[in-house]
Amino acid sequence: MSIFLKLGWYFRREWKLYLAGVIGLILTAIIGIVPPRIIGNVVDGIDQHTLTARSLTVYLVIIAAAAIGQYLTRYLWRNAIWGGAAGLERTLRERLFWHFMKMDATFYQTYRTGDLMAHATNDLTAIERVAGGGILQFADSIITGGTTLIAMMMLIDWRLTIIAVVPFPLLAVVSWYLGQKIHVAFRASQAAFSRLNNKAQESISGIKVIKALGQEKADVKDFNQQIDQTIKINRRVNILDSLFDPAITFIIAVSYAATIVLGGLYVTHHVITIGNLVSFITYLGMMVWPMFAVGMLFNTMERGNASYDRVMDLLNQKSAIVDQKHGLAQRPTGDIDYQVKQFNYPNDAGTSLRNVQFQLKAGQTLGIVGRVGAGKSTVMKLILREFDNYDGQISYGGHDIKSYALDNFLPAIGYVPQDSFLFSNTIRENIRFADPTVSQATVEAVAAKSDLSDQIAGMTEGYDTQVGEEGISLSGGQRQRLAIARALLINPELLILDDALSAVDAETEAEILANLKAERADKTTIIAAHRLSSVMNADEIIVLDAGEVVERGTHAELMQQHGWYAKMFTRQQLETKVEGAVQ
């Protein structure tokens, strides 16, 4: 029953719809009493030779009117209750999707995509069933069952009714007992489905790697094991499910047997007429569905309850990134002051950044270099507010970045990581993703700055070329350039290129960087790169090692320090020369 309380907020919101549904159900139940009673009268009329053509016609008209009445009332409740269920599904889907949009990087590190998809599909369906089928089963078992019972008692015989309902409490006990077990089993089954979903999602996304490493068989074996495990867990739900129906059938059979024995005795002793007994047995037949409804209701509620708890577990997860209620509503501009004393990734004991400090005037360029895993991306992630749990302060335009409203802060930053996500859409739509209303001329201008125009011109479909899922039909370099064009479209105050030109050749990279310098004279840029020539023109370069700044200065200053930068730069220059000579 608790799921109805948990969904109380929705039923209160949609009370008019549900009231209409319940009224429809009550009317359907009341009208449903009429035909069996009429049939009983007809039987008595035949038995007592009192049935006339006129009374038969009246009976037929009443039955026809009852049928038409039920047609209308059924239409009323179906529309109302199924409409209500669809509304709940919509509300929960929207809420969950919005929640996904707001959650932080830690959330996505904790939950896997397949798991989240399972919550958004199977679990929401189970909850929706409570507001549709569940309400119907609840109302049916109480309204139809109750009305029929009253009719049996008032219109036929109360003693016979009591005998017929003696086995009913057994149904409540069985339903309650199995319902409890189903709750636990169904939660486990949904969790198993999540794992399976996740496995399928990961295997499909990673199919190229699986094939390249010849792991198809091993992966199929792993998948089969997960299927077996899921089926094993589901089997328990099925067993519990299949215990319901026979229990109900058994209880009904006992009721019928008792009714026929006692009813037969009453007829022979003239306590009730044969017509009454026929009506009574028809009413008892009408009790079958409400009794099944009781069983199904427990089942629906427990499934809905288990799924509701799972979805609520997700919705109750709070993002660690707090968007200030009355955050600064302005676009960040001006100088950046980065002062991070220490940063550890959540759930990671190691320190990822220590004493990283730099100041960047509006329009300047900062280069960040260092070996693999030195902390270059981490420096950027803190500016992008992926994590807020650092010791220190990062200011933009004189204000702590945490004091800006996220909706104003993030759109001012153009972030291009090494592997940008592209949507399965056309090149044009990917470029103007941040503003689908911009003109073709604007799209072409940013494509030109990213040195992508010639490449697009060479494609048969040009800007209408579909890039495929995650941009699969483009080369690595084309994907990177498209991502840069997409970031440039918003003319960001701060452009962050996180190894975003690693897949293009040095010459093209130099061209793109020159374009950016010319176009973005008053805008700030941060470039992290492994190829040191990418940052040699920066106003300041910092060299990171194990999360700490070990060298800093301009290119010329760093070359004079004869440290990691100077050594690396010389080596890379030599490699370029050797490559050039070989070609």
Ligand SMILES: Nc1ncnc2c1ncn2[C@@H]1O[C@H](COP(=O)(O)OP(=O)(O)OP(=O)(O)O)[C@@H](O)[C@H]1O
């Ligand atoms: N989400 C995360 N959770 C825990 N640790 C992380 C996370 N992301 C990165 N790290 C760790 O933080 C350290 C710095 O990683 P980061 O990605 O900043 O390095 P990087 O210098 O950008 O490396 P690369 O040159 O390979 O891109 C690494 O040791 C990495 O394992």
